[in-house]
Amino acid sequence: MTDHPAYIASVGTALPGDPIGNEELAKRFGIDADWIEVFIGNRTRHFAVNLDDGEVLHTLADLAARAAGRALASSGVSPDDIGFIVMGTATPDALMPATVNLVADQLGLDHLPTYQLQSGCAGALQALDLGRTLITSGTHKAGLVIGGDVCTKHLPLGQDFAGLAPSELVNFVLFGDGAGAAVLTDEPIGARLSLLRVLNRLIGLGREPGQTVEWFGVADRDSGRQALKEDYKAIESTVPVMSSEILWELLDEQGWSEGDLHFLLPPQLSARMTERIVAELNMPSATEISCVADTGNTSNALPFMQMSRLVDRIEPGQKAIGIAVESSKWIKAGFALEKV
Incomplete structure (x- = not known):
């Protein structure tokens, strides 16, 4: 039993651009909209890239900083009291510098430990696990945990979609881009x-x-x-x-x-x-x-x-x-x- 419980004080999220529906996606990629509905079931998604030319309009750092800023604003915790940042992602903006440090820079945070965990769908929870450990150990009173991905930058848009195998085609309709963040504390405040x-x-x-x-x-x-x-x-x-x-x-x-x-x-x-x-x-x-x-x-x-x-x-x-x-x-x- 730990002497220092951990709490989620607030959560913030960020999505890039307007939602893109199945009809628009089907028209752009020559995919049957009914196939998307029956096989995948997703109605909309948000992309951080321009579908016409592949230009990246929103970096992962941009989205993560926006989500983290929203979490901070509603947490009741001062940015000066944030003791660490942990980020989980499968799609960092670059191999170096770590995206978490670009996020810290956008948030105006400095002189604190940062961690970036490279992982897929479990990365957010791995980050949450590390953040919880840093709180329950008594090392820090508050910290930021972030998870996000920009998957579409890995998808080549200028190809013949009619000839793609289903295992590859599914990626163009399954994924979206976005980021989320939570403020962790050692006492129950905010969302409690x-x-x-x-x-x-x-x-x-x-x-x-x-x-x-x-x-x-x-x-x-x-x-x-x-x-x-x-x-x-x-x-x-x-x-x-x-x-x-x-x-x-x-x-x-x-x-x-x-x-x-x-x-x-x-x-x-x-x-x-x-x-x-x-x-x-x-x-x-x-x-x-x-x-x-x-x-x-x-x-x-x-x-x-x-x-x-x-x-x-x-x-x-x-x-x-x-x-x-x-x-x-x-x-x-x-x-x-x-x-x-």
Whole structure:
């Protein structure tokens, strides 16, 4: 038992540009809008790049700083009291400098430790895990945790989409760009969400990756390798099973029964996958908090986007569990919250 509990005081999010609907996407890429609706289920998404020429209009640092600024503004915590920044992302703006340090610069923060964790959908929760540890250890009284991704910069827009394999085509309709952030504190202020547990566990020993994002240097940028690749069948069969395991582990650890859970924040790969996972988890007492149908799969931003919706609904004494599964090398992640 720790002597220093950790709390989420506030959450902020940021999405680039206007939402792009399925009809606009279908027209731009020559994709059947009905196929997007039936197979993926996402209605809209936001892109940080110009779809006509691929120009980056919003960097990850821009979006992350905007989300973090909003979290700070509503937290009741002075920027001078922020003791650390932890950021999780799969798509940093550059290999160096670390994007987290560009975010700190935009926020006007200096003379504090910063950490950047390279990971997919579990990266936000890995960042939350580290942030919680820094608070509960008594090392810091407050800090910023950030998650975000700009996936579209990895997608080549000037190609013949009619000839793409489904495993590659799905990436153009599945993902969106965005960022989210939370202010963690050692006392209950603001949103007053007690961060009871963060689960973060690799289970990928000997297993093939379910998702790969390539990083090309000058020597291999024209290699012809697919930049972003998913084994959607493996993800479809594995993620629901892992989600159930995560949920029950967190319930058991907290000593909660099914009826004790008020809110469920399920994995957000796609709207269709989320529907399936929620049905299989079968938690009728818990209200689902999802956003992927409107935001697209924003990877490390998603848990914060779900939490931002939770903040406005959860009442004192109510409990919530969030689940995230990373398919790149199979990571179980989740968290347990209670409003105090």
